[in-house]
Amino acid sequence: QVQLQESGPGLVKPSQTLSLTCTVSGGSISSGDYYWSWIRQPPGKGLEWIGYIYYSGSTYYNPSLKSRVTISVDTSKNQFSLKLSSVTAADTAVYYCARVGDPKVFDYWGQGTLVTVSS
């Protein structure tokens, strides 16, 4: 059974960089059959796709966030990570990591982690 677990600071100051890591267990990121994605959900609002990465390092980012987002992968640790720069209060959200099968089915999700942007 594949499991994903987000980790990282729950509080980030405005203008700083938000950094999260997703650790995958029960399956290998390097298997090549899946993309690995980040999604966020502001309190009381809907889901927003941030981007995803293939084990080879190929990335796709939401155009609305592209200038501030970097997703990377560490196959040796079976982890992938998110960095979101120049954060504001509008970036306060629950951040989920997920596995994405073909065709773009988000089949396994982490439990989510709340990140609050506040001074």
Place this chain on the structure above:
Amino acid sequence: NFMLTQPHSVSESPGKTVTISCTGSSGSIASNYVQWYQQRPGSAPTTVIYEDNQRPSGVPDRFSGSIDSSSNSASLTISGLKTEDEADYYCQSYDSSNYVVFGGGTKLTVL
């Protein structure tokens, strides 16, 4: 930019049937598969329909999905409503550039 539009909320009584729509903003919604996710409060989303009309194992056959090309929309239909179906439902698809899009979500109330 490709967008998916859902009604903000729907409500229906237990035992009845409800349909949630998801309308594409441009192009043909039939060009790429549509998925549907259920999200209960405080939990991560789970897949209830994938590839327009396929149910993952464990999802009851009360859940069904369809595509209507004439209205450029996808639909999630839940029959024999149960109180446990009360949740938020999101449609999701992608465009020709492999960018993923989620609908805004529909809150289903079973009363």
